[in-house]
Amino acid sequence: MQVRQFLLVGMLCALSYFGWAQSALTGTITGTVRAASGGVLPGIHIRLDSLNKATVTEADGGFRFSNLTPGTYVLTGSGVSFITNRQTVSVRAGETSTCVLMLNEAVQTVDEVAVTGQATTQDIRKRAFAVEAIDALPLQNRNVDMNRLLDRTMGVQVRETGGMGSDFTYSIQGLSGKAVKFFIDGVPMESFGSSYRINNVPINLVDRIEVYKGVVPVELAGDALGGAVNLITRRDVASYLDASYSIGSFGTHRGALSGRWRQAKTGFTTNAHLFYNASKNNYPVWGRTIEIAGPDGRPLPDVGRLRRFNDDYQSANARLEVGFTNVRWADRLLLALTVTDLERGIQTGRTMAFVYGEVRYRERLVMPSLTFAKKDLFIRGLNVDAFASLNSLQGTTVDTSSRKYNWRGEVIASNVRGELGGIRAQRSLYTFDDRTALAGVNFAYQPADGHRFILNALHNQTRRTGSDALAIADWTIPFRLPQQLSKQIMGLSYELNLLDARLTNTVFVKYYRYAAQANAYDYNGGAQRELLINRQQQGVWGFGLASTYQLHPRTRLKLSAESATRLPDALELLGDGNTILNAPGLQPEQSMNANASVQYRLSRTNSSWNIASGLFFRHTNNLIWLGEADLFGTARYENLNRIQTLGVETEVQYRYRNWLRLTANATYQDIRNKLRYTAAGAPNHVFNDRLRNTPYLLANAEISLTKADLFWKGALASCYVGTHYVPEYFLGWPSLGAKATKRVIPTQFVQDIGAEFTAPNRRYVVGVDCRNLLDQQVYDNYLLQKPGRFISLKVRYFLSQSSSSNVK
Structure with missing residues (x-):
């Protein structure tokens, strides 16, 4: 070291x-x-x-x-x-x-607005890091959630367990799960709860989305191992009102209302955001594990399509900010209060073989926070951004039913003791209470032209207490006593521009420290089970570099590498209180990440080409991975040693004038187990196998058309067609078992279409979208079917103090 x-x-x-x-x-x-x-x-x-x-x-x-x-x-x-x-x-x-x-x-024309929207994203793509920038403004009229939008991004895969409100994981260039961190305006979202997750944030609130792959800059304070997603909220207008509502298949409703008012004389600013998401999620499912037992106890043949009946979801989120912006003593000083409320049914366990009829989950979050930003603080060239928050998050799992259900929603037994846990089920009314303190500060100092230093520090501490009003279920015993997790992360970087800023070099170091206490209820070498308390702490250094060189006005080269560490988070270490068990012995995962890419941009009078292609390498130890479900429908996170990834990705974007856009990308990732010997010294039978339950190829394409002055002068109409492809891959290790009997996640080939119309004054927008046009049976995870054909209608109203043209 x-x-x-x-x-x-x-x-x-x-x-x-x-x-x-x-x-x-x-x-x-x-x-x-x-x-x-x-x-x-x-x-x-x-x-x-x-x-x-x-x-x-x-x-x-x-x-x-x-x-x-x-x-x-x-x-x-x-x-x-x-x-x-x-x-x-x-x-x-x-x-x-x-x-x-x-x-x-x-009042700008459509052409000018479109060009301006691309300018910021192009600047982000020029950074030395491997980063994608998505301009959200042209997409704000679509009824699209963040997961579906980012799932079409080169090198990114989003895997969902069901419909609206279901669990999901992100994979960026082969590293997945909690290795990918989420931020909103640079603030980590990991402690915001299930309701205020990236998938519930309305796209109307977002100006752009930054996706960092592998190497993450220090200003995004966090222990991201495989990448980061940063949502940048709208700041392009001083005062505005934005309201939208959509209705769709399976009883789905989305509503969003946001606004900003700023007094020019004093700088006093008020921001308010309200958004609501709800769905019955009663979409049809069929095929394997959707079984109904006959009088003899054997599964009946050809039960056909059956609807999910305990999968409803609803969440409400409100955020109010008051303070001052763009004043002499502060660029931004805002005091905020965020309140969220969530309730959903739990339909299945880790696969659809376990069906539940009355299990429920409820969650509440209250979070006050403070943000401060100032350019040239005390001395010229010193910029500071700081934030702090305290939150109270309470979640309750209700499993008190005495009835057992089948996939028709029929009661097949009335003498059970709860539904979770299969034959070992015990009624429970478990509630956990998380208290989280989050604070961070970022200093950026430019002492001279071409030189910039960034110092970032983050503190995140969570203490969890639990209770079970029934105090019957054994599985809640380790969750009732306090558990805690504390993380501190610091980073320092230096950026140097050379050769008239054509060459940019950034070097950085990071320090990660964590301390955790988790409980387990298990055998400790004896015949009786007992409560075991596991305490651990560790500190790790990381370092990296990133360089970019403007080889030609049309061509840019990039190279970045990092030795990164990712600490276990509260969910992985402490569990979720229902289908994910705690894992007291979980170790931090570490990875050496490297990216090399080339970007080519060709602009003509009426058209432009953007072509990007890159190579990526990952060597990961102690990969944190959600293990396979057990016979009772539960699972826990575990470590996998020595996972190596080699991959290549390519994307082509073509634009003709302002009426045609075409995007196509593909990612190939070869992820293999490189552990030759087990901990006991025996040869590893799955050495050099592809990583189980992970696809090796991702491909996406979309074409969109735009027509101005349709029907009325100043009106705008557009439509799009998109497709998404993932080939079949194995759930388990490829070398184990006969191919004919292997469990697989089938090939996914899905098409989406949509159209929207913007009124001449640019304030009113109507959009229609259809996902999974051909009603394919789609899976991201083994035996967890996602919704089929989904049709929705969205209406939006946007009013800006400066100009209504900002809607597009």
């Missing part, structure tokens, strides 16, 4: 020396963008016409271009609802030139 630290310090010193030497030979442009009617303008796209360089103004309207060769440059500023303007600026060696760029308000 000392050798690694010395190497890292040496790299930092060498890069600093070369960077400081270069800065004396170049100049800098800094400026502010203001509206002609007064006030600074954040989110404006600024471009240097003679160079392939662009940026976006920050909260105070400021921007900066560094490491510029002395000479004369033309700045171009453009933004939604503003007329494009240009200004000439002269640059001298070793000096900083300042300017103020004024923009006049105007």
